[in-house]
Amino acid sequence: MTNTREQDPVIRTRSLTRTFTRHKQTVEAVRGLDLEVGRGELVAFLGPNGAGKSTTLRMLTTLLPPTSGTAEVAGHDVVRDQRAVRRSIGYVGQGNSAGHNQRGRDELVSHARAHGLSRAEARRRAEELTEAFDLGAVVGRPVSTLSGGQRRRLDVALGLVHEPRLLFLDEPSTGLDPQNRANLQEQVQRLHAERGTTIVMTTHYLEEADAIAGRVVVIDHGRVIADDTAARMKAGLGDRVTLDFGSAEEAAAAASRVVRAAPEGEVRREGTAVVLRVAHGRTLAPRLVSDLAAEGAPAQSIEVVGPTLDDVFLHLTGRSLRESQETNQQTTEENAA
Amino acid sequence: MTTTIEIGTAPSTTAPPALQGRPTGFWADTWNVMVRELRPVLREPASVLFAMVQPLVFLGLFSPLLPDVGSGSALQWFVPGIVAMTVLMGASFTGANLMQEMVTGSHEWLLVSPLSRSSLLVGRALKEVVPMLMQTAIILAVVTPFSFELHLDGVLVGVTMMALFSVGVGSLSFALALVSKDQDWLFWTVQQTLIFPVLLLAGMLLPVDGAPRWLRVASEVNPLTHVVEAQRSLFAGEFPAGEVAGGFAAAAAVAALGLAVGLRAMRRSS
Numbered sequence: 001m002t003n004t005r006e007q008d009p010v011i012r013t014r015s016l017t018r019t020f021t022r023h024k025q026t027v028e029a030v031r032g033l034d035l036e037v038g039r040g041e042l043v044a045f046l047g048p049n050g051a052g053k054s055t056t057l058r059m060l061t062t063l064l065p066p067t068s069g070t071a072e073v074a075g076h077d078v079v080r081d082q083r084a085v086r087r088s089i090g091y092v093g094q095g096n097s098a099g100h101n102q103r104g105r106d107e108l109v110s111h112a113r114a115h116g117l118s119r120a121e122a123r124r125r126a127e128e129l130t131e132a133f134d135l136g137a138v139v140g141r142p143v144s145t146l147s148g149g150q151r152r153r154l155d156v157a158l159g160l161v162h163e164p165r166l167l168f169l170d171e172p173s174t175g176l177d178p179q180n181r182a183n184l185q186e187q188v189q190r191l192h193a194e195r196g197t198t199i200v201m202t203t204h205y206l207e208e209a210d211a212i213a214g215r216v217v218v219i220d221h222g223r224v225i226a227d228d229t230a231a232r233m234k235a236g237l238g239d240r241v242t243l244d245f246g247s248a249e250e251a252a253a254a255a256s257r258v259v260r261a262a263p264e265g266e267v268r269r270e271g272t273a274v275v276l277r278v279a280h281g282r283t284l285a286p287r288l289v290s291d292l293a294a295e296g297a298p299a300q301s302i303e304v305v306g307p308t309l310d311d312v313f314l315h316l317t318g319r320s321l322r323e324s325q326e327t328n329q330q331t332t333e334e335n336a337a
Numbered sequence: 338m339t340t341t342i343e344i345g346t347a348p349s350t351t352a353p354p355a356l357q358g359r360p361t362g363f364w365a366d367t368w369n370v371m372v373r374e375l376r377p378v379l380r381e382p383a384s385v386l387f388a389m390v391q392p393l394v395f396l397g398l399f400s401p402l403l404p405d406v407g408s409g410s411a412l413q414w415f416v417p418g419i420v421a422m423t424v425l426m427g428a429s430f431t432g433a434n435l436m437q438e439m440v441t442g443s444h445e446w447l448l449v450s451p452l453s454r455s456s457l458l459v460g461r462a463l464k465e466v467v468p469m470l471m472q473t474a475i476i477l478a479v480v481t482p483f484s485f486e487l488h489l490d491g492v493l494v495g496v497t498m499m500a501l502f503s504v505g506v507g508s509l510s511f512a513l514a515l516v517s518k519d520q521d522w523l524f525w526t527v528q529q530t531l532i533f534p535v536l537l538l539a540g541m542l543l544p545v546d547g548a549p550r551w552l553r554v555a556s557e558v559n560p561l562t563h564v565v566e567a568q569r570s571l572f573a574g575e576f577p578a579g580e581v582a583g584g585f586a587a588a589a590a591v592a593a594l595g596l597a598v599g600l601r602a603m604r605r606s607s
Contacts, residue, residue, distance in 0.1 A: 061449050063607050083451060087358070091449040095442015101377045101434070102443075110373045114366065114452050116358030142377075158446070162358055 010166050010198045011037040011060060015069035018055050029055040031222040032069065037200060039165075042192045044213035045202040046309065048321055052222040053202040054094070057170050060200070061091050074166055087115065090164035094171050096143065096151050097158040104139035104146070104154045105130065108161060115162035129157040133187075149180035156187060167191070169201035173208060181205075185212050206309040206321060218313060225316050230309060237307035237315060238265070239281025241288070243299040244273040254297045261288050282306075366452045370460025374434075375467055385468045388427035389475065392419050396479070399542065409573065410484035416476065417495070417568035418541035421561060423472045424499050425536065428465050428506035429528050432514030435461065436524060439514070448606060458511060458603040462596065465507035466500045473499065488574030494581065495571040501588035502564055508595030512602040539565045560587035 016033040019026050030052040037043055045053035058064040060073050062082040071078045074088035091097075098107040105126055112122035130139050133153045138146050146154065152172070159167055169188070173181040189212050191197050203209050209216050210230045218226040218233075226233055243258070245251040248271060255274045259267050265278030278284060282304045292299055313321040361369075378384060396419050403411035438444040447457060473496055481487050510528070517524035538545070538552070539561035545553055556562050567584025570577050 058607070063445065063448060065607075083453070086449055087360075087451045089449070091446060093442050093445050093449075095440075095445060097443055097446035099373075099377075099438050099443040100441050101437070102373070103376070103380070106373070106376050110369060111450060112358075113369050114361065114450050116361045116451075 008039050009036040009072075010039050010041075011035065011071070011073050011200065013060075013069065013071040016056070016059060016066050016071050017068045018052075018059060018064065019067045028222050030059070030066075033222075033224060035217070035224065035227075037198065040192075040196045040198055041215055042188075042199045042213050043201070043215045043217060044209035045200070045217050045219055046206065046209040046313075046321075047202075047204065047219035049204060051219045053219045054170055055222075056219070057168055057200070057202050061089060061168050062086055087162075088164065088166060090159035090162070090167040092155050092159040092167070092169040092172055094174065097155045098143040098151070100142070100144040102143055103141065104135060104143060107143070107154075107158060108139070111158055111161045117162070125161060129160060133157045148175060149177070149183070152176060152180065152184060153187075156184070160191070163195075164197070166198045166200070169199065171202055171204070173203070173205060181208070188212055204321070206313075210309050216309065218309075218316065220313075220317055226312065233309065233312045234307040237311050238277050238279040239307065240305045240311070241276040241278065241281045241285050242270075242273050242303040242305075243276070243288075243292070244301045245297070246272055246300045248272055250297065254292060254299070257292060257295060257297060258288070261291055277311075361451065363453060363456055366456035367460040367463065370452060370456050371464045374461050374464040378464075378468055378471075382471065385427070385471045385475075388430050388468075389423050389472055391426060392423040392476070393479075395419060395422065395542070396476070409486070412480055412483055412485045413573060414569060416480050416485055417572045418539070418565055420473050420476055420495075420499065420572075421502075421539065421565045421568060422536055422541055423476065424469050424503050425506060425532060425561065427468055427472060428503045429510045429532055431461070431465060431507050432510035432512075432517075432524060432528075435511050435514040436517065436521065439518060444606070454604045454606070455600055458508065458599045459596065461511055462504045462508040462599060465503040469499055469503040470496060486574070488572065491571035491574045491576070494576070495568050498564060498567060498571075498581075498584050498588045501585070501592045502561075505588065505591030505593070505595035508592075508599035512595070512599040515599075515602040515606050535559060535561055538562065541565060560591050563587035 013033050013035045016030060016035070017028070018030040019028050021027075029050075033056060045056065047053050055064065059066050059078060060071055062078050062085050065079055073085045076084040076088065078085055098104055108126035108129055109122045112125045113119070117125060126139075130136055133156065135150065135153060135157065138150050139154075143151060143154065156169075156172070159169070172188070173184050176184060185208060188199060188201070192199050201213070214229060216226070216228065216230050216233065217224055243254065245254050248269075251269050251272050251274050255267055255269050258265075258274050258276055262276055262278045262284060265276045265281075267274060267276050269275075276288075285302060285304050289299055289302055310321050313319070396415070400412055400415045400419075403415055405411050406414055435444060438447075448454075473492075477485075477487060477492065513524055513527055517527075536542070538556045538559045540546075540556060541561075545556045545562075548556070563580075563583045564587050567580050570580050571584075
């Protein structure tokens with residue numbers, strides 16, 4: 001898309017594939033992924049549980065060897081040059097990075113040393129990150145005694161010890177309360193804006209991908225089904241206008257009027273309501289309400305919602321992302337393997 | 338709560354320079370892993386007592402039942418076995434820490450760090466030496482006021498042998514933890530099933546001299562038997578060359594096997 005991406009991709013995969021065999025059944029978790037991520041991008045892999053986004057991330061971070069295909073991360077092959085990849089990236093996994101019987105400060109220093117910093121540099125870096133992530137009160141305590149939000153801040157701090165230019169976050173906000181989630185998103189965005197760090201994260205929270213990522217890669221059944229900015233993905237879908245008529249009969253009667261009023265839209269009845277999806281729904285809505293009232297079919301309530309990434313997912317797959325969370329539960333085990 | 342984030346040092350008008358870490362070698366990585374593993378032990382030294390509860394019970398409630406033998410007090414004969422038991426229990430438990438880190442995520446994260454797979458195993462295994470020394474010191478401190486004669490020279494050679502043995506058993510325990518991924522029961526079942534036969538066959542509680550032939554043969558192939566026999570001589574201040582060499586050979590064999598199996602398991606870990 002952009003020139004920088006073509007000239008200088010930080011991540012480049014070719015036909016990246018991973019299969020798992022369980023109970024003599026082969027499951028293709030990731031199928032022939034071709035992906036390029038340019039320097040300085042903030043990319044979210046979005047998809048239901050078991051879609052293959054974490055498996056992709058695990059291959060890119062050298063945790064899982066690909067079944068076939070290749071991937072280069074920061075210029076290094078993820079199979080042949082694992083150590084160079086590991087030195088170049090920061091990683092925040094689904095679990096906690098710090099050992100639960102360790103102290104946060106010890107883990108920061110230890111990890112900085114693992115990246116080859118001198119003792120003094122390691123201590124200075126630990127100090128910096130402790131301050132930056134507001135962990136001063138807790139880095140001296142065993143990690144097991146920290147709250148979920150505190151542990152997550154420590155995880156992110158640990159991922160940044162060596163100031164990586166490329167940071168991977170696997171479901172970073174899962175299990176966090178809304179306040180801590182917002183806090184984390186702000187940290188990620190700041191890191192991206194202030195340091196120009198390339199960030200690749202997986203998420204199954206639509207709002208999260210929508211709010212923070214410049215680029216959303218929608219993954220389903222191991223394949224990329226959409227790859228664009230959230231705004232552009234949503235642009236073609238139009239607004240959703242929900243009109244409630246109080247009874248199913250009245251809704252059914254009103255539905256045909258709505259079809260006549262907005263012939264270019266998509267109309268369906270849901271219980272006592274009529275749902276219209278149409279471009280410029282919000283400018284159409286006032287006229288629609290007054291016309292219906294004039295024709296003796298007054299709506300009791302109206303709601304106009306702009307398109308969400310869930311609508312994008314629904315449009316692409318015929319399923320709602322929220323519903324897919326449950327149906328895909330069984331494949332998450334392979335994903336975590 | 339609002340957290341202000343200032344990540345890094347340089348104000349970033351242009352692309353900031355990445356921190357320049359030097360590539361680390363195997364021994365630096367291994368040292369790093371070992372120090373990391375030791376920190377919780379040194380922060381809470383009392384934690385080494387956890388693996389000692391059973392050996393201390395045997396020491397307190399079983400050894401008084403033993404008759405004195407020709408060469409010296411029953412305690413003199415029994416203590417080397419108790420030291421071996423403590424080492425075996427402590428080192429075979431140690432995989433549980435790794436299992437916990439596998440569950441909480443920290444192990445996965447270390448696998449993405451530049452630390453080599455081998456140092457993640459060897460560093461952990463070498464760390465076992467420290468609790469082993471602490472536990473041995475505690476036992477000797479407890480029994481020396483009684484009918485146990487402390488021969489420091491022999492004890493020093495003895496704990497060197499025990500160090501090798503603990504590294505081997507620790508490695509095996511880590512390997513077991515790695516293959517028990519997501520199946521805690523497997524780890525505990527194997528560990529608990531093996532530990533007492535190994536101890537009893539080594540003649541730790543009672544001598545196997547008068548045992549049926551099959552049991553004596555089983556005892557002969559048990560490396561711990563040779564370690565314990567050598568310990569008994571060494572703790573008594575004697576240095577019979579053959580026995581000591583046999584003990585070291587057995588301990589080294591366990592260490593070599595443990596490291597080989599452990600390295601293999603760690604390299605396959607994901």
